[in-house]
Amino acid sequence: MKNYLEAYKTMFNVKEEGKLYYSPGRVNLIGEHIDYNGGLVFPSAISIGTYGVAGKRSDCFLMLYSDNYPHEGIIMVDLNQLQFDKSHGWANYAKGIFHEMKNRGYDIPFGINLYIKGNLPTASGLSSSASLEVLVAFIANDFYQFGLSRTDMAILAQHVENNYMGMHCGIMDQLIIAEGIKNHAILMNTATLEMTPSKATFDDYQLVIMNTNYKRKTTDSKYNERVRECQEALNILKNKYDIDYLCDLKPYQLNEIETFLNHHILFKRVRHAVTEQQRTLDAMDAMKNADLLTFGKLLDESHQSLKNDYEVTGLHLDTLVDAAKQSGAIGARVTGAGFGGCAIALVKNDFISRLEHEVQVTYYTKTGIMPEFYLVEFTDGVKKII
Ligand code: GLA
Numbered sequence: 001m002k003n004y005l006e007a008y009k010t011m012f013n014v015k016e017e018g019k020l021y022y023s024p025g026r027v028n029l030i031g032e033h034i035d036y037n038g039g040l041v042f043p044s045a046i047s048i049g050t051y052g053v054a055g056k057r058s059d060c061f062l063m064l065y066s067d068n069y070p071h072e073g074i075i076m077v078d079l080n081q082l083q084f085d086k087s088h089g090w091a092n093y094a095k096g097i098f099h100e101m102k103n104r105g106y107d108i109p110f111g112i113n114l115y116i117k118g119n120l121p122t123a124s125g126l127s128s129s130a131s132l133e134v135l136v137a138f139i140a141n142d143f144y145q146f147g148l149s150r151t152d153m154a155i156l157a158q159h160v161e162n163n164y165m166g167m168h169c170g171i172m173d174q175l176i177i178a179e180g181i182k183n184h185a186i187l188m189n190t191a192t193l194e195m196t197p198s199k200a201t202f203d204d205y206q207l208v209i210m211n212t213n214y215k216r217k218t219t220d221s222k223y224n225e226r227v228r229e230c231q232e233a234l235n236i237l238k239n240k241y242d243i244d245y246l247c248d249l250k251p252y253q254l255n256e257i258e259t260f261l262n263h264h265i266l267f268k269r270v271r272h273a274v275t276e277q278q279r280t281l282d283a284m285d286a287m288k289n290a291d292l293l294t295f296g297k298l299l300d301e302s303h304q305s306l307k308n309d310y311e312v313t314g315l316h317l318d319t320l321v322d323a324a325k326q327s328g329a330i331g332a333r334v335t336g337a338g339f340g341g342c343a344i345a346l347v348k349n350d351f352i353s354r355l356e357h358e359v360q361v362t363y364y365t366k367t368g369i370m371p372e373f374y375l376v377e378f379t380d381g382v383k384k385i386i
Helices: 002-012 091-103 128-144 150-164 172-179 219-237 251-260 264-288 292-308 315-326 349-367
Strands: 019-028 043-056 061-066 075-078 112-118 184-189 194-199 205-215 331-335 340-348 372-375
Touching: 002 043, 002 061, 002 112, 019 128, 019 172, 043 128, 043 172, 043 184, 061 091, 075 091, 091 128, 091 150, 112 128, 128 150, 128 172, 150 172, 172 184, 184 264, 194 264, 205 315, 205 349, 219 251, 219 264, 251 264, 264 292, 292 315, 292 331, 292 340, 315 331, 315 340, 315 349, 340 349, 349 372
Parallel strands: 061 112
Antiparallel strands: 019 043, 043 112, 061 075, 184 194, 205 340, 205 372, 331 340
């Protein structure tokens, strides 16, 4: 981390020390694709994420540099011209935050130099973009003393993702990155933003994150398609039930819902949302009771529902998950949006190396791609280090 402080000074050719910040990535244990349906989700902030070093400027420019995209060099942005610009690539996430703050009437009297270094794999379901957005919101809040709460910052960052970047995501990623608690997962009610932390330790098991290393370009459009399908189903069902969200419906109502929703695909989407909500509640209970076998079974069921009803998995994720199960995982599922990206597996400590080896062989043989594995800790949310 000292290196980042030095790199910052060299990059911007300044003598003053910058301030160092860290924003985690996230893993979602269960409750997938229901944060835009008023559902319960159960994510943790993780020990891989995005570092930022920032310093004040005396003019009105943002100077943005990411060591993950060195070929793009320093991107210079006038604080009076913050509209989305495709040629600014990754820096649009940072610009979007400033844009939104200005829109909300916050005064931004001076510019900032910002050096970014992330160790999250990008576009892989561990929320590298939300990590960056919340980092920038936190830094801006610190520099300009806006007094925003962590939840305010998460909501603002989600707004940027929705309206500036065009990805119609829910609040889960930004909220857990802002509000994470060391060694905990947080049950989040995405309708009320109520949060219930739960100690997330797995005894002699560990959560292994498995990266398909398969990047589908259509993730955002497919994601937005699912959001639209849920909205369509909700509009129909609102005429029959007194509900605000799909997750207000209960599993026992599904048979009846099927008769109202005369559309097979929409029904499958609803069935996923409603059953996933129940699984998340059950998983929280299983974790409280240290019943890891039940917890694992719920992970498996979640994956099957995301595969068959929600159709967001695909060959790469399914192969990883099946191989992990074959190698002794007591539960495995996709985490995050899907369509590629990462899966998680709950594995006995002693079996981790064997599982990684076997999964690698099976996955490579089937897809020709090498997967990657990460063992992470659950951490606090975004913070200032120095
Ligand atoms: C992405 C989105 C989240 C959530 C997940 C799926 O990570 O950003 O809001 O919808 O997908 O659970």
